[in-house]
Amino acid sequence: DIVMTQSPDSLAVSLGERATINCKSSQSVLYSSNNKNYLTWYQQKPGQPPKLLIYWASTRESGVPDRFSGSGSGTDFTLTISSLQAEDVAVYYCQQHYSIPFTFGQGTKLEIK
């Protein structure tokens, strides 16, 4: 199984500041035939289902504010929120869908400092 490890487990950032969450996979999730990284980022607010933010590692979902961006390839990925807003308080998860089972990271809890 591919193990997904997020860091940090929790993060407190001031409003307007940058937040960075890392996700590392135990093996590459880059599919060479189409050059796509099978890595997705989700946001989950309390009492709500997860919401898609970023897919194929760096493609922002329609309607997601452009302060959210994803980067990385192979085994190392980053979700960046360029200027933290109050509504960004949530738990963020990465997931690989390169190989079965499609594993999630443990989640990163983002709070306001």
Next chain:
Amino acid sequence: EVQLLESGGALVQPGGSLRLSCAASGFTFSSCAMSWVRQAPGKGLEWVSVISGSGDSTYYADSAKGRFTISRDNSKNTLHLQMNSLRAEDTAIYYCAKVMVTNAYGPVDFWGQGTLVTVS
């Protein structure tokens, strides 16, 4: 507008069975793989199973293999999860999730609100 409405969650005794359903609307159901993901109380997300758009391919987490069966009825736009031999550790919210692509290997782009399964 995409909608996924789960049903079937309940309180069940260990060793019991339960069938979850998910009614889908607002998209071409047969063109999308569908998945079940669960979340135990206060815990993270755990992928459970996925089925291709045609229903020909199904995959399971080790925790579900041999006990759970995913299926779909494309004529009724409905996804199911038959859960047998339930254990206390299966207690969770079960989310129905729409996959962006027809085969199983794609991101989930929409989640239902979830249905609670309690095994006790």
